[in-house]
Amino acid sequence: MIISLAFLIVSVLFITGIKLLASPKTARRGNLIAGVGMLIALFAVLPLLHDSHGNAVSLGKWFLLITGILLGLIVGAAGAYKVKMTAMPQMVALFNGAGGGAAALVAAIEFAHVTRDSSLTFVVSMLCAAIIGAVSLSGSIIAYLKLEGHFDKPVTYPAQQAINCVLFLASVLLAVVMAAGSHSMVLMLLFLALALALGVLMVMPIGGADMPVVISLLNSFTGLAVAADGFAINNIAMIIAGTLVGSSGTILTLAMCQAMNRPVTNVLFSAFGKVDAAAASADVATGSVKPVQADEAALLLGMAARVVIVPGYGLAVAQAQHQVRQLSDELAKKGVEVSFAIHPVAGRMPGHMNVLLAEADVSYDQLIEMDEINPEMDRVDVCLVIGANDVVNPAAREDKSSPIYGMPIIEAEKAGTVIVMKRSMGKGFAGIENALFLRDNCRMLFGDAKASLQELVTLVKAG
Amino acid sequence: MIISLAFLIVSVLFITGIKLLASPKTARRGNLIAGVGMLIALFAVLPLLHDSHGNAVSLGKWFLLITGILLGLIVGAAGAYKVKMTAMPQMVALFNGAGGGAAALVAAIEFAHVTRDSSLTFVVSMLCAAIIGAVSLSGSIIAYLKLEGHFDKPVTYPAQQAINCVLFLASVLLAVVMAAGSHSMVLMLLFLALALALGVLMVMPIGGADMPVVISLLNSFTGLAVAADGFAINNIAMIIAGTLVGSSGTILTLAMCQAMNRPVTNVLFSAFGKVDAAAASADVATGSVKPVQADEAALLLGMAARVVIVPGYGLAVAQAQHQVRQLSDELAKKGVEVSFAIHPVAGRMPGHMNVLLAEADVSYDQLIEMDEINPEMDRVDVCLVIGANDVVNPAAREDKSSPIYGMPIIEAEKAGTVIVMKRSMGKGFAGIENALFLRDNCRMLFGDAKASLQELVTLVKAG
Amino acid sequence: MTAEMLIFFIFVLSIFLGFELISKVPSMLHTPLMSGTNAIHGIILLGGMLALAAADGFIQHAAGFVAVVLGSANVFGGFMVTDRMLQMFKRKK
Amino acid sequence: MTAEMLIFFIFVLSIFLGFELISKVPSMLHTPLMSGTNAIHGIILLGGMLALAAADGFIQHAAGFVAVVLGSANVFGGFMVTDRMLQMFKRKK
Numbered sequence A, B: 001m002i003i004s005l006a007f008l009i010v011s012v013l014f015i016t017g018i019k020l021l022a023s024p025k026t027a028r029r030g031n032l033i034a035g036v037g038m039l040i041a042l043f044a045v046l047p048l049l050h051d052s053h054g055n056a057v058s059l060g061k062w063f064l065l066i067t068g069i070l071l072g073l074i075v076g077a078a079g080a081y082k083v084k085m086t087a088m089p090q091m092v093a094l095f096n097g098a099g100g101g102a103a104a105l106v107a108a109i110e111f112a113h114v115t116r117d118s119s120l121t122f123v124v125s126m127l128c129a130a131i132i133g134a135v136s137l138s139g140s141i142i143a144y145l146k147l148e149g150h151f152d153k154p155v156t157y158p159a160q161q162a163i164n165c166v167l168f169l170a171s172v173l174l175a176v177v178m179a180a181g182s183h184s185m186v187l188m189l190l191f192l193a194l195a196l197a198l199g200v201l202m203v204m205p206i207g208g209a210d211m212p213v214v215i216s217l218l219n220s221f222t223g224l225a226v227a228a229d230g231f232a233i234n235n236i237a238m239i240i241a242g243t244l245v246g247s248s249g250t251i252l253t254l255a256m257c258q259a260m261n262r263p264v265t266n267v268l269f270s271a272f273g274k275v276d277a278a279a280a281s282a283d284v285a286t287g288s289v290k291p292v293q294a295d296e297a298a299l300l301l302g303m304a305a306r307v308v309i310v311p312g313y314g315l316a317v318a319q320a321q322h323q324v325r326q327l328s329d330e331l332a333k334k335g336v337e338v339s340f341a342i343h344p345v346a347g348r349m350p351g352h353m354n355v356l357l358a359e360a361d362v363s364y365d366q367l368i369e370m371d372e373i374n375p376e377m378d379r380v381d382v383c384l385v386i387g388a389n390d391v392v393n394p395a396a397r398e399d400k401s402s403p404i405y406g407m408p409i410i411e412a413e414k415a416g417t418v419i420v421m422k423r424s425m426g427k428g429f430a431g432i433e434n435a436l437f438l439r440d441n442c443r444m445l446f447g448d449a450k451a452s453l454q455e456l457v458t459l460v461k462a463g
Numbered sequence C, D: 001m002t003a004e005m006l007i008f009f010i011f012v013l014s015i016f017l018g019f020e021l022i023s024k025v026p027s028m029l030h031t032p033l034m035s036g037t038n039a040i041h042g043i044i045l046l047g048g049m050l051a052l053a054a055a056d057g058f059i060q061h062a063a064g065f066v067a068v069v070l071g072s073a074n075v076f077g078g079f080m081v082t083d084r085m086l087q088m089f090k091r092k093k
């Protein structure tokens, strides 16, 4: 009774936590509240622990339990605090994989306890937990490796969908056999191996830049696996928490795809980026682009009344967040009104630009969302595009045949003057030309973003 | 099993229905979906019916059951289709009272079946259902009578809060006695009588214009009573549906109060409108108001490029919705751009103006919400205020001592010219002066809204 | 966990769900929404039917019958009046 | 109704609640939200603890121990990394 009430409180804290996480002002508090819920859950489960004969847990096991928890805590904390800001998605992928692995292991151990009398629901939930957890584990590891840059391009091979299908059907078949009564541990191991392979093969063909979406999906997978484990071992807190994560994670995945204006199926099955990757690096656009030198750009910026900076993936690559902040400060000192226009999918993870600029201590009052800045863009004197490409590509609005057609963009071209900082005429993530660079009011400031920004800062200060 | 699944489907349909009801485009579909859920519930419960010995239901009882349902259907349908559009809140109050009454009766009947072995949860849920249901019944009836205009003013008497408190404590005491084991039917009847009295006394002191809020609150009460009945008779669909209505009704009540910028306690306990009601009818404001004649007003309207009409309670009183639509059509024919600015609490029920104008077939593309029209108001040539007062009172923005200070208003005074149509200098619901009428750009067109509008239509047509 | 406890969980989850479903309704929908949810608690009709079926003696029969009539009026009237209200919100051709 | 059925109700209600809770998150919160919910499914640690406590023989002990370590890393690392991320979203003085 008391334990049940504790689990009810835990569920309420999780619900409240997730709700608060969804709004910028309360997000941090939400995370803390969910954390408190988790602590309560950890203590509430203690009275439920017992060995396989229903007796109290032996001292040796307590030792194992506590060692295991502490070990996890140390590893987790080290990972969480050592990781660089821009490597956060990798870290989340690993933690998610850990959760998936744990869910699969718990299911496998429970499977060893299955007897002839075990109910079908019990066995089926365990098998679900095992396969989903294992897919999430191996999928997350591949996602991690891709984000770390270990596979340059999406790995594709002939008939990949067909192979995945066969694998999946094989595991379903195996599951049916096991559910029908063959409780051999060998089958279970085979089942887990199939699931691990499935996770690897599912994620391998997906482009590295789509990994945030994949991680979000695997996150909701792990949630479902945990819920299935909860069914099997009859723990209500696991069921509720797992299901909440499963369903909210699904919505989140869809929201991420929507921000990129791509259907989720396209992300998961089309090896986006593969086709154009080769072209993108080699091809240099021709046409009359108008380069500009740093001194002239500094002049233009210094004389403007209002400057809007559009940061993109290139800013993160160049690690120039501190320089851009210095530039904004220097301009502000001269009485220029500076703000940052944030596109929802600029960079390579959702909120990438927010995190990046926050690291350099840019106040979030200075950040303006795409929908707010666009109507005002024609009243902006200089729009400074730093390492962004796709998110300011007018083709999204004008060219029906473009792969990014329909994606909402920041309408940089409407500003008085556009200055684009990038190293070359290289393409962005979508691998397409950008007509903005050829516009009359557009000037290109070539060079690495960090170096160019440093130069601009010095010039603006001096000028 | 099948019945449980049916109830699960019912719950899902209710959830979906409520969700869709909350958005203008899908609201009607949402209501239909919830209705389908209800039909399924009605059939799913049939196999569960049995007499007090657990035997099949006799033919006589089937007859009673079917007659009862048909009778309710006929009465309900007659009410729903005969009622005038503007009397909808009354109708909702009555249906809500019916639900509350049914909940209380069901609880009372179940109480007759209570034995020594009945669990405490069972008895307590029944007592909750009985008191909440009865309060909702009598409260709804008073709300109905008030809306029909049977009590001109809020009825106040000395120490009303104290009396309500005593009544409430007495019923709690009675409930404790009954829960402790006195299962006499006399006590139950006394308990119900107390609850009915409580409902009457709670609603009597509240001003008639606040009845929508009261009905919304009683609606959530009935929801809770139904959920409590569900606990008692162990019906999961009743528990879920009742709780959903209980909690969403609470939020809705708060949202309504928020739109009027008044805390809910102020609505329920302060007899708002009482204090000022006397003053409001007698007092006529002095100061230099500039009356205007209909012909001049027609001229102003006809020459304008953009006219915004602000409808208010007076338009509903005058039943002039068709005339205002004619005027808008005539002006449109002359090339004037006409739109309607809808304040969230204009009139006497939420959405009052929408329903009123919809009745006259005004397209809802022409309706603009307060927040959207205000920034554009300075580009409007003529703002025509028809029977509205409080919702355009600049005191809400300027006068910190005003009772409506802080309420968002439609900023009519920003328009080139404001024409206010009302019968006199009479006050509105809040009973306060309106400085707008004294502004330089404001002209008063005195007279009943219907008559004045008719005149304007003729003049605009002719001119 | 006891069935009673599980039902309590369902109760709590429904409370949260009810809150979430209604957050941010445009004010013009306040009245129809009130009316629509009002119809939903008409599910008390089920309670009335169960009570009438299990009724013994005249008083219980009478009370049960009245409960069924009231519940039925709540259900059918509620959905119909809401539909009539919402019908008015149609976009002009 | 059976306990199993009631649990299924809880499951379905949680699905809807999860959907509703996340509707309309600003995109800058997508990553922290993913990370925060990731930490919440770390509740699998409870499952790991229960499994390890009930383990028999070396293999089960080993598997249980690994599950506890992984679950614990998921919980603690998850909440900490989310907190670190969200810390960056502070408003300047």
Ligand SMILES: NC(=O)c1ccc[n+]([C@@H]2O[C@H](COP(=O)([O-])OP(=O)(O)OC[C@H]3O[C@@H](n4cnc5c(N)ncnc54)[C@H](OP(=O)(O)O)[C@@H]3O)[C@@H](O)[C@H]2O)c1
Pocket: A209, A210, A211, A212, A260, A311, A312, A313, A314, A315, A317, A318, A344, A345, A346, A347, A348, A349, A350, A351, A352, A386, A387, A388, A389, A390, A391, A392, A421, A422, A423, A424, A425, A426, A427, A428, A429, A430, A447, A448, A449, A450
């Ligand atoms: N945010 C997400 O969650 C997410 C997830 C998956 C995919 N995506 C996709 O990623 C893209 C993001 O658009 P974006 O405009 O931010 O970036 P982008 O279109 O990928 O363009 C980045 C540009 O930065 C330049 N650049 C690279 N390194 C640089 C350096 N050191 N200094 C200066 N410039 C440098 C590159 O041009 P040069 O080579 O000429 O320098 C490149 O054109 C979108 O297509 C989006 O759909 C986003």
Ligand SMILES: NC(=O)c1ccc[n+]([C@@H]2O[C@H](COP(=O)([O-])OP(=O)(O)OC[C@H]3O[C@@H](n4cnc5c(N)ncnc54)[C@H](OP(=O)(O)O)[C@@H]3O)[C@@H](O)[C@H]2O)c1
Pocket: B209, B210, B211, B212, B260, B311, B312, B313, B314, B315, B317, B318, B344, B345, B346, B347, B348, B349, B350, B351, B352, B386, B387, B388, B389, B390, B391, B392, B421, B422, B423, B424, B425, B426, B427, B428, B429, B430, B447, B448, B449, B450
């Ligand atoms: N919508 C809701 O849900 C709700 C609920 C409760 C309370 N309220 C309150 O009700 C008020 C609504 O504001 P409102 O501006 O719509 O109305 P109002 O402030 O009550 O003013 C209505 C005005 O209409 C005039 N009028 C009455 N009959 C008329 C007729 N036949 N022809 C022409 N004019 C006539 C009256 O002036 P004369 O006597 O001079 O003609 C009166 O000043 C707010 O204070 C709001 O808080 C609203």
